[in-house]
Amino acid sequence: MSATKITELRSDIDELNELLKQAKRKKVQDILSLEIRKLETELISLKESEKNENAMEVTPIPTTSSQSQKRYQIKLNGYGWDQSDKYVKVFVTLKNVHNIPKEQVYCKLTERSMELHVENLENKDYLLVINKLLNTINVEESHWKQKTDMVVIFLAKSRQNIKWSHMTEIEKKFEDQRNNRFKPTESEKADPQESIMSLMRNMYETGDDEMKRMISKAWYEGQQKKKTDTLDL
Template structure:
């Protein structure tokens, strides 16, 4: 128990340091160390709990002693709802009876481009919820989580107050890929190429537009030269 108290004091001091830190890399390093200590606290508490259960249970000749260790299944959570404001992106992760756990059994780890929720020993199972490659950077030190009835609400602090069109970079790329028109097999190939070029020009940046305009001008010049 003394070791657990010492670890909790270390976690408290690390959280205080993280709140004072101003550099993102320093905050991330402190956040990682803080998560390691929380994990160690959970491990020790589980070990003490099992030892107490083992002491309280005396095996008899007619009934074999119950095993003091049990393997828990780890389940990855994929379903969630999300909402955003000017400063926050919020995830709502449904998890029945999560409010019955001790506070240290529910933890979140944040980096500028990811978030991971860890729930330990909920009805004999561990749960992991992870999102990588967030669309925009977040501020780990300003992010938080809150346990509610049958739900965990994760608050991501936006680094810049911009609106997110998607949750991740991957989702955005997949959405943009669907917007590229497909060529009809029976259509004139040149018409399909023109449609694709037009789409690329409209969605591209200034450099892309200059490149397409230059290629178009050179192509028209060659075509006129051939006709002459």
């Protein structure tokens, strides 16, 4: 999810930079520049968060070892996925997972979620949870396999031959919101300045008090300039 959001933020920043090139008024340029800086700050924060996630959250869990040795649970966040007409395949990389007994690698599945459990791999437990799958799966026909340094989960599609655009509902909603936010109307396509004004309206509705103050000031000064230009004529 973090990787997807980082990609989307980069796209947003690139698009705002294109609008900034088209903007003619300084106040509008300042507002667009402020929004770009905010998104760039969010992007940096997400990158830092992703680094922490890659380090993986480590939590001690109790164990019944005769030597009272603690085992740790590591919550996994990263995975890859692909699909065929029948399955959505989830790929989870874990070094040496092929060396442990099959009963220590298992999944808990529902129609809209999956949990991968890997127990006692080099004295660590691993957990990957994916909730709110985009579509339903057939639990009985789903299965998983241990491969060299990897576990592959085969999630059987309830409706075969239906292509999944995303792994989860959340990822799809995030992309739809981003696309709708910057999707220009027909009039905006014909007039780049109208596209900028539409973006500013959206920024005003969703922005903080400082953003609203700047946009209101830019609009007021723009109206005053129009009146001055009319009087000059």
